[in-house]
Amino acid sequence: MAVYTEISDEALEGFLAAYDIGAVLALKGIAEGVENSNYFLLTDKGRFILTLYEKRVAEGDLPFFLGLLDHLAARGVTCPSPVHGRDGQIVRRLADRPAALQTFLDGVSPKRPNVNHCAEAGATSARLHEACRGFTLQRANALSLAGWRSLVASTSAGADGVQTGLRQAIADEIAFLEAHWPRDLPAGVIHADMFPDNTLFVGEKLTGVIDFYFACNDMLAYDVAVNLNCWCFESDGSFNITKGRAFLSRYQAVRPLSEPERAALPVLARGAALRFLLTRLHDWINHDPSALVRPKDPLQCLSWLRFHQQVVHAGDYGL
């Protein structure tokens, strides 16, 4: 659940005067995105999402995030399209924060994705990777191997309070990943956080990918590994190979994985599971009970990691 910044009538009016989007009919704070304040905006010309960027998104990253959406939307990827003001600008200030307008996408996030949802996600992820070619801005992945050590340090004191042995399990895993992390795989811009709740569907058709605020430059196969974690595990921690096969076959129909990428998939999947384990653990340990955001269970990611540690080759994912 998001934070909501109050917007005065005058500030809203001043902000919207910079756009040619018609007269305001409704504005509702919506419970979407934990990083920012989001509002559903209805005008007599259409539906929009108004986002106020709170402190967790670095203002300097906005040209990357919003430029990427502009780039992708122009290439037919189903993602929000930033609305340009009359001056051509996408980002301006509102209520003392950076703010931007985007087109509203129809769709509902699947709470429990089925096989067809996974297949759609695979196709869309591959199209996204292809469409990112030619986007010239760069953003390093702060939450890849190099960034995990500091998360390990900040969570190690509290890890065993969440589950006995967790501290050692994380130490062992990061040592393994540092020794085996692949290099020289095809790289580009990745979403890096395409969980089901960052996608929208009408029925079983994917109508939108949202929340690109972790997008960055990294190995494309790492994004595939993230998505295997996000999409193909059941809530009991078991891996559903039918979902894995659906995701990967539709992905490969658009962008086939190379042999080195396939070989690296189990290690990449371990890394992706550890990345979400570490960030969730950090949020869990440092959770302020008065905050509006409820932390997600880090142990779910531990069960993903345990599965990947047993994987022998990429065929175990349905490849």
Add this chain to the structure above:
Amino acid sequence: MAVYTEISDEALEGFLAAYDIGAVLALKGIAEGVENSNYFLLTDKGRFILTLYEKRVAEGDLPFFLGLLDHLAARGVTCPSPVHGRDGQIVRRLADRPAALQTFLDGVSPKRPNVNHCAEAGATSARLHEACRGFTLQRANALSLAGWRSLVASTSAGADGVQTGLRQAIADEIAFLEAHWPRDLPAGVIHADMFPDNTLFVGEKLTGVIDFYFACNDMLAYDVAVNLNCWCFESDGSFNITKGRAFLSRYQAVRPLSEPERAALPVLARGAALRFLLTRLHDWINHDPSALVRPKDPLQCLSWLRFHQQVVHAGDYGL
């Protein structure tokens, strides 16, 4: 800000199957109403609000609240219209709670109402009072004179912690009101909580009154007094007589106040200020910092009360 109950895909599908409102295009939890979980629902046939009634609304009161909206909407009052299922029912269960669908109303709640907003509110309040005639269900006002004593008891220990002398000021005021509270004024169904954030405007035209969950049977002039408190004070605590005049003249153009109602207005306004002072004080003292709802400042109501205590006759409100 509202609580959000999670709705599973299957539960939503089962619920909506009872209605003839088309296929779901979007569902967003919205930050509206502090008592319930509210969702913006978009289908290929229109826009709706889906409400899940949380524990603060008594299920037994729903036929009154929703029946009243049905009654008012049929008489052209700009309020949400409950959507009937194919079985004719308005209330059914979703996620283990009573739930109902209502039409979505365009409009934005004015953060700082101007004189024209106040005029519209006056006309709408009077139309609402007139249109309530013939509605046969009854609901007592639990938050009128008889209900205040228990709020005084539950807040007296904490009152002076909010402001020194507040406990005595409340005790004096309730003694005065018990001695002077009017009787035998014209009565009917009143909204009882028509604050600007429970109204919607497109520009300066009132397009909706929402949140009828304090509606009840009481003196119509008491609702006028509530509205003088809600609409006509500035944020510095001063009464804006131009706004008072605008509200009252447009109210009276629809339903003229009788002489006994005019005479009672200052006492009723004191009662209305005390009612909101007491409930806000109760919420302030008993506030759980981990709750999602932020309490409103009770001292704002004390400044309203101080004004009314100085009022000599209804002319001071712009009558």
